[in-house]
Amino acid sequence: MPDPDSHAVPVTRFAPSPTGHLHVGGARTALFCWALARRLGGRFLLRVEDTDRKRSSEAAAGGILRDLAWLGIGWDDGPELEHQGETLGGDERGIGPYYQSQRADLYAKAFEALIEAGMAYPAFETEADLGAMRNAAVEAKQTFRYRQPEGYDLEASLERMRAGEEHVLRFRMPIDPVVVRDSILGDIEFTEEHTDDFVIRKRDGMPTYHLAVVVDDELMGVTHVVRGQEHLQNTPRHVALQHALGYRVPVYAHLPLIFNPDGSKMSKRDKDKAARAACKDRKLDGPPEGTVAPEAFAKWMKDKKSQLESGDLIALASALKLDLPEIDVEDFRRSGYLPETVCNYLALLGWNPGEKTEDGKDLERFDSAFLAEKFGLERVGKSASKFDRDKLRAFSQDTIGAMGPDVFEATWRAWLAEFEPAVLERVGDRFGVLARAVQPRAKTLRHALEPAAFALVDDDGYDFDAKAVKKALHKGDPSGLQVLMDLRPVIEGVVSFTAEGIESAINGFCEQREMGLGKAAQPLRVALTGSTVSPSLGETLASIGKDAALARIDRCLAQCVQGAEA
RNA sequence: GGCCCCGUCGUCUAGAGGCCUAGGACACCACCCUUUCACGGUGGCUACGCGGGUUCGAAUCCCGCCGGGGUCACCA
Numbered sequence: 001m002p003d004p005d006s007h008a009v010p011v012t013r014f015a016p017s018p019t020g021h022l023h024v025g026g027a028r029t030a031l032f033c034w035a036l037a038r039r040l041g042g043r044f045l046l047r048v049e050d051t052d053r054k055r056s057s058e059a060a061a062g063g064i065l066r067d068l069a070w071l072g073i074g075w076d077d078g079p080e081l082e083h084q085g086e087t088l089g090g091d092e093r094g095i096g097p098y099y100q101s102q103r104a105d106l107y108a109k110a111f112e113a114l115i116e117a118g119m120a121y122p123a124f125e126t127e128a129d130l131g132a133m134r135n136a137a138v139e140a141k142q143t144f145r146y147r148q149p150e151g152y153d154l155e156a157s158l159e160r161m162r163a164g165e166e167h168v169l170r171f172r173m174p175i176d177p178v179v180v181r182d183s184i185l186g187d188i189e190f191t192e193e194h195t196d197d198f199v200i201r202k203r204d205g206m207p208t209y210h211l212a213v214v215v216d217d218e219l220m221g222v223t224h225v226v227r228g229q230e231h232l233q234n235t236p237r238h239v240a241l242q243h244a245l246g247y248r249v250p251v252y253a254h255l256p257l258i259f260n261p262d263g264s265k266m267s268k269r270d271k272d273k274a275a276r277a278a279c280k281d282r283k284l285d286g287p288p289e290g291t292v293a294p295e296a297f298a299k300w301m302k303d304k305k306s307q308l309e310s311g312d313l314i315a316l317a318s319a320l321k322l323d324l325p326e327i328d329v330e331d332f333r334r335s336g337y338l339p340e341t342v343c344n345y346l347a348l349l350g351w352n353p354g355e356k357t358e359d360g361k362d363l364e365r366f367d368s369a370f371l372a373e374k375f376g377l378e379r380v381g382k383s384a385s386k387f388d389r390d391k392l393r394a395f396s397q398d399t400i401g402a403m404g405p406d407v408f409e410a411t412w413r414a415w416l417a418e419f420e421p422a423v424l425e426r427v428g429d430r431f432g433v434l435a436r437a438v439q440p441r442a443k444t445l446r447h448a449l450e451p452a453a454f455a456l457v458d459d460d461g462y463d464f465d466a467k468a469v470k471k472a473l474h475k476g477d478p479s480g481l482q483v484l485m486d487l488r489p490v491i492e493g494v495v496s497f498t499a500e501g502i503e504s505a506i507n508g509f510c511e512q513r514e515m516g517l518g519k520a521a522q523p524l525r526v527a528l529t530g531s532t533v534s535p536s537l538g539e540t541l542a543s544i545g546k547d548a549a550l551a552r553i554d555r556c557l558a559q560c561v562q563g564a565e566a
Numbered sequence: 567g568g569c570c571c572c573g574u575c576g577u578c579u580a581g582a583g584g585c586c587u588a589g590g591a592c593a594c595c596a597c598c599c600u601u602u603c604a605c606g607g608u609g610g611c612u613a614c615g616c617g618g619g620u621u622c623g624a625a626u627c628c629c630g631c632c633g634g635g636g637u638c639a640c641c642a
Binding site: 015016017019049051052054055056123127130134138141142143144145168170185188190191193194196198199201202203204206208209210212213228229230231232233234254256257259261263265345348349350352354356357360361362363364365381382383384385386387388390391392393394395397401440441442451472506510516517518519520521522524525531532533534535536537 | 567568569570571572573576577578579580589590591592593600601602603604605634635636637638639640641642
């Protein structure tokens with residue numbers, strides 16, 4: 001029996017079903033639950049709702065746990081996970097196990113109690129029967145609601161059940177209206193004519209979600225249920241069950257939904273959709289080499305609802321040089337967002353601290369510690385929000401820019417080691433310089449690859465942009481080409497080939513000739529990168545090293561002289 | 567379709583009857599800074615869905631309409 005005093009401690013919970021990856025909506029719910037527990041000085045628990053044995057997997061559960069840990073959302077009670085030398089979860093309060101599939105005996109007691117009280121009864125209709133009943137209702141332009149048939153013989157039915165006949169157990173939904181008190185939405189009344197006698201135990205003996213949630217929340221001492229608004233319709237059922245079982249009713253809070261920029265529901269299928277559109281755009285008849293099997297590809301292209309394996313999809317996107325929309329937490333990680341950025345942005349979707357910064361602006365940038373201190377249900381909004389990647393990227397660029405250079409270097413290195421290891425190998429011991437050059441220009445850890453691109457190609461592996469050549473090398477007097485020629489020995493002569501050393505050598509060169517730095521910088525940029533855009537000259541040169549710099553200048557000189565003469 | 571929820575700039579939002587000729591952020595545009603890019607700075611653009619009430623006064627309260635969304639499983 002539950003400890004009657006257990007509600008003295010606030011307890012929130014996140015209860016994912018392990019049928020896939022953790023997506024942003026779930027992450028935001030978890031973040032709010034976590035923050036509420038912290039703010040209230042209570043506990044945050046994690047429970048795995050794996051009563052659907054066909055769709056649940058241990059791997060998915062593990063992935064969700066790791067994603068939460070990566071975000072910095074640690075749980076007090078729940079499955080154990082080692083994360084950065086710390087153990088998350090555990091069963092300090094003795095309320096586990098935390099997998100619903102392992103809690104059958106607990107649900108069995110609830111079933112018995114309900115049957116005993118006449119609040120539950122077995123039903124023997126097959127799926128086909130129910131389908132027919134549903135169709136009949138549709139034809140009669142009515143909403144199908146299961147109710148105990150007239151003339152139902154409870155004793156006989158219980159007898160059949162005990163004899164082992166296949167059945168489901170249904171809850172006899174009371175006819176009184178149920179009022180759901182929601183901390184965000186207010187009181188909402190659900191009347192009897194829109195509820196039904198829902199299934200609480202499936203044919204396979206597993207409890208349904210409704211029964212399991214109610215039993216577990218009670219037994220685990222959950223005081224605050226914070227979840228997405230898609231669950232709102234379920235709540236009257238849960239409240240009715242709580243009444244029937246003599247349980248306490250927790251505080252409910254239903255969070256507004258998160259949508260795509262176009263207003264559609266954010267779904268894992270969006271990634272397939274984007275990839276499919278790209279394939280169509282490029283008029284591909286078959287999959288790019290080494291990505292997906294041709295048959296699988298053809299099938300996937302045809303069936304708009306089908307999804308590719310996560311790994312295949314990533315391979316395909318990378319072959320097409322396509323950025324998939326990020327939906328799952330791991331997508332954001334792969335795209336090079338920092339967990340603190342993701343949490344900060346997510347927290348602002350539906351909540352805000354209502355505080356101003358020193359210069360009178362709305363306070364938007366904060367860390368999870370701040371959230372844990374300030375979060376409350378009172379300031380959660382009611383309306384759905386659209387996920388704005390531009391704003392997320394702006395947040396990301398700012399957090400990256402604000403990191404100490406050494407921290408950024410280490411963070412970027414770790415990310416590259418996991419997702420783009422070839423880059424580290426190529427850059428070698430010049431990585432530190434490159435990191436410094438790229439940091440202020442990086443929107444995400446992956447995006448940092450763009451401003452770094454010049455250092456990641458072979459010395460003859462890039463083209464000289466025609467416009468840039470014309471503008472920076474062929475114009476002026478002396479021409480850029482001439483300046484470049486004169487600059488070559490200066491660069492060759494730099495002893496300490498660091499950003500500072502190079503910079504001062506070039507500055508000296510310009511001063512001596514009494515010309516603007518731009519006259520030297522732009523020709524050099526074109527020679528070294530093929531374009532007029534790069535980090536500061538010192539950083540650019542130091543990032544590739546002296547040998548490469550000279551080789552690139554020589555190639556440029558050789559290749560671009562012809563144009564000048566013509 | 568029934569039921570339920572929601573409705574302030576393009577987007578995220580501040581706003582709890584007068585402080586609102588509606589503030590901030592992102593995006594966008596212009597200018598400044600500058601060896602390019604990025605950063606930074608300055609300025610600009612753009613919103614209370616519509617119609618009725620209540621009130622001296624409404625973005626804020628009430629009603630209707632319209633619009634958007636959720637949900638109607640032996641999935642969670």
